[in-house]
Amino acid sequence: MVFNGKAIKYGDNVDTDVIIPARYLNTIDKKELASHCMEDIDKDFVKKVNAGDIMIAGNNFGCGSSREHAPIAIKESGISLVIAKSFARIFYRNSINIGLAIVECPEAAEGISEGDTVEADLDNGVIYNRTTGKSFETKPFPEFIQKIIANGGLVESIRRGDIK
């Protein structure tokens, strides 16, 4: 999996309430959720995001509510990959389960600034900041999780009989 995009950067403890405020949880429409993505932390996000962009964040990204609407809204907004210093655990598994690519890499999260052009090759575990010329190494996912992602999410894994 290779990703290319511009970085949109946030800080520590970005919670799912600011990713998709609860007042919009009265719908499961993906497009509508995406139209309010990041609204309470960054009103301009939906205007500035382009398909393929990469979200960069600090520690404990996605903390709080278990709402899967949060990774759904991020994915549907066009973000192709989230790189953070660390993720909250429910957000982490939700992202894997719905097929939103995410990777923990503190060095990259530190070494990439808003607007940088980023290239990420997760198969080979390399994140490259094209703007600064710096590259960072990441750890690959465990095999079990790679399989879920390769199948396109947990639902497809069950359909294919990989999880019984």
Add this chain to the structure above:
Amino acid sequence: MSMTMTQKILAAHAGLDKVEAGQLILVSVDRVLGNDITSPVAIREYEKIGVKGVYDREKVTMVMDHFAPNKDIKAAVQCKMCRDFCEKEQITNFYDVGRMGIEHALLPEKGLVVPGDVVIGADSHTCTYGAIGAFSTGVGSTDMACGMATGKAWFKVPSAIKFILKGKLNKYVSGKDVILHIIGKIGVDGALYKSMEFTGEGVKELTVFDRLTISNMAIEAGAKNGIFEVDDQTEAYVKERSDREYKVYKADEDAVYDEVYEIDLSKIKSTVSFPHLPENTRTFDEIGDIKIDQVVIGSCTNGHYKDLAEAAEIIKGKKVAKNVRAIIIPATQDIYLKAMENGLLKIFVEAGCVVSTPTCGPCLGGYMGILAAGERAVATTNRNFVGRMGDVTSEVYLASPAVAAASAIAGKIADPMEIMKEGK
């Protein structure tokens, strides 16, 4: 290899003799829970899997609590989607308006969780049932969908932090102060991916309801679960509500923990979490004059009868301060009824509080008490994130029922000890 309480429950449900931290396992679940916000997404995913029916129509559980009674047309559509699904799948544990309560107060009350169970719920506060010795954890809607279809969930076996409790709580100090104190100490990601295991002499000094509050907020420290050792109080609570056989798991004497904390309950003071993270805790020696506009007493964290009784003790015979809206939300129908029979509701209404039907409502900024720009609330809820209860410039201060009640009377964040002194 020795195991923690959590690891033993997970091993048993994975059909393994042993598990160790970091291992990925597939676990059989005893209950799969969802609410009116998360279930619609789960139902959409479930339909894609294409199974003939849910794995167990008694174990799949849905509670309409977040935006119910329906807050608007869209919420009505979501509740209807859940209702129709449960009808079609003949789900026995479907709880709708009139029978429902806030899910994490309702499930233990109905005896739907017993010690040793594995429960997954598409709601982050599913970790509440650790209070009665179960492994329970919040997941997403896709996990819920797959859980409904297969009765299984994948987990990475967590390592653990051990909290050895000792001593006894002081007057007007409760489980809420204990967990806020702990989160203040270890931070909102202090237990990320880990179990919080509570043990020690002090456990028996905490009621089951204090423990439910403590386990409920384990997620606010990033934890996978927060589990208490089972004792006589737990067993009495469970036997009163369920006939199911259960199994008590104890950690091995030589189980390994990432960290061990000793918590002296007698040293914990009334604690308030300032905006906008639960870890921003202060005690009254560090809290100045902070005027408030609203008080909320309720939620899955603190909507139990015990919580309402503690608030009523402080509010009785007094009046809510001018310019403060005090909203009381019993967590379940049974709690509501008991509060009515025992005169609590009368105390609240006479003081100028409003009493609501059970709902999560204002806790997550849904409805029934939304804050305008710049307004402040003291709430017994669990999160004080930016915009959590309304406008992005509003503020939520997390506190115990006693502090919330005292604050409603004082019109500012107030120490129950002071209010009760003045009252005499």
